[in-house]
Amino acid sequence: MTKNNYFTGMVLIVFLYVLSACQPENRPSPERAKDARPSILFIVADDLGKDVLRAYNPAAAATPHLDFWANHGRKFNNFYVTSPVCSPSRASMLTGYASDMNDVDKILKPSLAGQQPELASNLPTIASTLKTSGYVTALIGKWHLGYRPENHPRQRGFDLFKGFLAGHIDYISHVDSQGEFGLMDGEEAWIPEERKHLTQLLTDEAITFIQQSDRAEPYFLMLSYATPHRPYLLPGEEAIFPGKSERDKDQAERYTAMVQLLDEEIGRLQAVLEARNENTLVVFISDNGAAINAPTKEERFKGKSTLFEGGINVPAFLYWPGKIAATSSSEFFSALDLYPTFSEIAGAQMDSSFVYKNFTLTDSCSGHEALIWSFHGVQAVRKGSWKAIFIPNNDSKITQRHFNFTSFSKHEELAASFDGYYPLLFNLAADPGESNDVALEEKTKLQELREIYQNSK
Ligand SMILES: [Ca+2]
DSSP states (O other): OOHHHHHHHHHHHHHHHHOOOOOOOSOOOTTSOGGGSOEEEEEEESSOOGGGSTTTOTTSOOOHHHHHHHHHSEEEEEEEOSOSSHHHHHHHHHHSOOHHHHOOOSOOOGGGTTTSOOSOTTSOOHHHHHHHTTOEEEEEEEOOSOOSGGGSGGGTTOSEEEEESSSOBOTTTOBBTTSOBOOEETTEEOOOSSOOOHHHHHHHHHHHHHHHOOSSSOEEEEEEOOTTOSSOOOTTSOOOTTTOOOOOTTHHHHHHHHHHHHHHHHHHHHHHHHHHTOOEEEEEEESSOOSSOOSSHHHHTTSTTSSSHHHHEEEEEEEOTTTSOSEEEOSBEEGGGHHHHHHHHHTOOOOTTOSOTTOOTTSSSOOBSEEEEEETTEEEEEETTEEEEEEOSSOOHHHHHTTTTSOOOOOHHHHGGGTTOEEEEEETTTOTTOOOOOTTTOHHHHHHHHHHHHTTO
């Protein structure tokens, strides 16, 4: 077992260790009539940070449509994804297993198609589980969990797929970074009747899908936007792919404009859902934190691809009128809780070996007692207000990213006590931005968090 495998192998075990004893209330039983079950609209944004939504940051530009769902549903203030980048995070969302089990611990690049481990073939996805349970399932938008034919979305539980396999395509030309046209309808090329901005095109498809549903069977629609992932392009602008370089100027402003575009498109969806007035659960999350938007360079580099809060603590909310009251939770929840949540709501039969089946996001229970992460050898633990990050002593890009552009010191004097890792420690109650490393002052607390990690073996 390689060192990386060794550490990612602990992730699942630790989630087991920290699992809270939540008692579900009023769960639907599998015997319910099919048409009584809600349809599920699962929307995933790409690289969307919390700070650009007014619902999380009063100083942000207004995002009225997303804020409506957040403020009229269950808003999570500490919802964590399992990874600070796209593919591993999405693999966990769909399977309920961390990367040690789902096999995806790195970004799946189209340039390495067929050469990297893809989504584990032995695991059901939420789509296949709900499909077996009688749901009509669809993925509209980004996949990013494999390029092999056996890992095509239609082979992993989705009745319908209209979208793209890569991490991102040009919003205007719909060509990926390799110069290949990216849009697919099932296994075929998807040539839209009208060339639109990708965000608008995906919304159009989602609306068509929802309007064509006849309610004889509920649906599970994963609407997987690329927005606001780079390249930052707005409707009416010229394409970048193929052949051109991304614009360097005004990246933060352009990112914010992409968020505004996403919010407008959410507004279109909301109008359709409201008009149909059906029993529909909406779940909205981001796959990881922001890549660029931050007022300072240091904060910017504490986002995507790092285990700082900016990389893994994401916007997340459930909206289910008449079922879930407007509440806000600061307990710890995880993207691993999505699979059991959707399965419970659908009354679907989960795999008998699935370990999180008594824990769902709609229950009025406390969250996880603690959470851990492992990403490219960097490890993190959160318990209560404390968060520790253990950074290996190597020169990898990910490792260095945790020190580059930040003011943190490598605690050489502590490394011997922490298996050679450089520790950082933050008290998030007093320091939510993780600016004040107190590893040297709080060695006992640091050791406690280290033991949570180690005891998970
Ligand atoms: Ca992402």
